[in-house]
Amino acid sequence: MQRTRYENRPLREADVTEEALFDERRKFLKLGAASLVSTAAVLELAAKEHLPAVNLDYAKDPNAGGLELNTYEQITSYNNFYEFTTSKKGVKPLSKRFKSEPWKLTVDGMVEQPLELDVWELMKQMPLEERIYRFRCVEGWSMVVPWIGFELSRLIAMAKPLASAKYVRFETLYDPEQFPDQGRGLLATLDYPYVEGLRMDEAMHPLTLMAVGLYGHTLPPQNGAPIRLIVPWKYGFKSIKSVVRITFTDTQPQNTWNVYAPREYGFYANVNPDVDHPRWSQARERVLGHFFKQPTQLFNGYAKEVAHLYKGMDLRKQF
């Protein structure tokens, strides 16, 4: 199988001139405002990070784009995982006792070769690589994460989908014993199990990753242990966590957020500064740990790699 090495897009001149356009008044204002708020919240913590011991064997990402990584602490303390709680700070403490071992991943539907995989075995078999990606949440915050995983296309190749398969559907674990919100019945925030989906060409794209770790270490529960999807050019809710089932189908999967609020969350959910969420703008984003916002990029900065997938589509209508 052809191995595609993905390189982060180097920053272009155009990315830099943005700053120069800020007029003096705004700059002055920023300096004034920044001095009022805590240095702890504004400045990158200079303190040495307590990183977990590296326990994965992987090829390093040279970070050709020179992306500035978020800290392990930031990435693992601020999470959306509604199965635990809607509180982003609350997920980490609530997920401490989550059991991600053993973990069975079922691959079924329109395939020649249905699979029942032991994810921990799979991690040892697959060539793992680090991918430093931007991650943009639909809520307007973002981060840069050094994921570790393998291309989803490798798993798809193992299952040999039939020609009739047009979409891939993903499902998160359903286990009310482990996920408090799944036991709340009518009072639950969302309908479970959480479901996501991709069009086949999106799923086959070399940027699409099945992540099993970050910062050299297997994923902590709050980040979707033991295996999750990462689609860097889409809003975070597409990157489904703690996956137990991957199904090949000929109909567009009914993804959870789209069912919950069809006007607000589409199937495609491509990051797009020009297509607002009905209740808030998507033009800018706040990188965790930074006080001020930065402009959001089309397809989260991966337009060069993925824009061709959406040729001829009206991104406003198919959001």
Add this chain to the structure above:
Amino acid sequence: MKRALLFLLCLSPLIFLLYRLFAGGAEDPIKAIYSVTGYSALTLLYAATTISLVRKKIRLLRYRRMVGLFAFFYALLHFSNFLILDMELDPASVLDETLKKPFIYLGVTAFAILLFMAVTSLPKLFARFYGYHQLIYVALLLVTVHFVMAQKALAYWQWEILAVMAVIGVLKVVQKTGLAKF
């Protein structure tokens, strides 16, 4: 003594917020400011309404103005956060957001009402504008809808908050229309 205690109680969310911002633990500081000031303003507005609701049972009426002004204070912080830190004082994006996003113009309208009430709560003006302070009920409605619309999805504890608000609202209507005396 009572006033001092109440004053400290009203001030506690601000102290909590400053602690959150300065002792770290706020990955998204602007969002933290929104949440804490928003919930505080909302709670204090409902608290001010409750004071007149239970005025026969618990005599706190003389502190109602302070509670109301504290609600305005948190609303002012909330609005300033929107204007200065979130929009970075860029009039174009303020107008854009305000005109395009229903939940924002509901919030801005409610803020205008609170601003008017805060100014006319000065003793001299209050005597003249007393009647207009019924606008609080419009503000309460706007602010409640604004709070719901600001959420991506309502968590069950937010439903609990809404239930409490609904009870206060219904009792207030009952009291106003004179259906029951309490």
